[in-house]
Amino acid sequence: MHRPRGHSGATERSTLAVCRSAGTPGVGRPSRPHRGGAGPVPRFVFRLAGPVEGHHDVARFTWELVPAGTPADAEAPVVGFDVLAADEGGRLHTVVGFLDRVPAT
Structure with a gap:
């Protein structure tokens, strides 16, 4: 992570702390299994696929x-980034x- 001269990095640390406390998938605590649709659908979980x-x-x-x-x-069948x-x-805004x-469906 690039940091301008004289920058303490406090904001980066606070952003990552927000991610952890908010339960961002794979950051700090595991996500709960998700269930989608109206019928028999397998349970899915998020996992972190690299560094934050x-x-x-x-x-x-x-x-x-x-x-x-x-x-x-x-x-993984589904991959994305946030x-x-x-x-x-x-606080996240x-x-x-x-x-x-x-x-493909």
């Missing part, structure tokens, strides 16, 4: 959505998500 990177009040991370019980080295922005108090891989 922060710069000033913005953080980004890549995540994977996999069926519960999937081995850690198995390929960008988070915190306000001056360190913006979350933007992107889907990089989604199974």
Whole structure:
């Protein structure tokens, strides 16, 4: 992470702390299994797919959505990344998500 001269990094640390305390998938505590749709659907869990990177009040991370019980080295059917922005108090005010891989339906 690049840090301008004289910058303490406090905002990056507070953004990452917000991610951890908010239960961001794979950061600080595991996500709960999610159930979608109206019928028999496998339970899915989010897992972090790389480091959380922060710069000033913005953080980004890549995540994977996999069926519960999937081995850690198995390929994820759904992959995306989120960008988070915190306000001056360190609270999240913006979350933007992107889907990089989604199974064909």
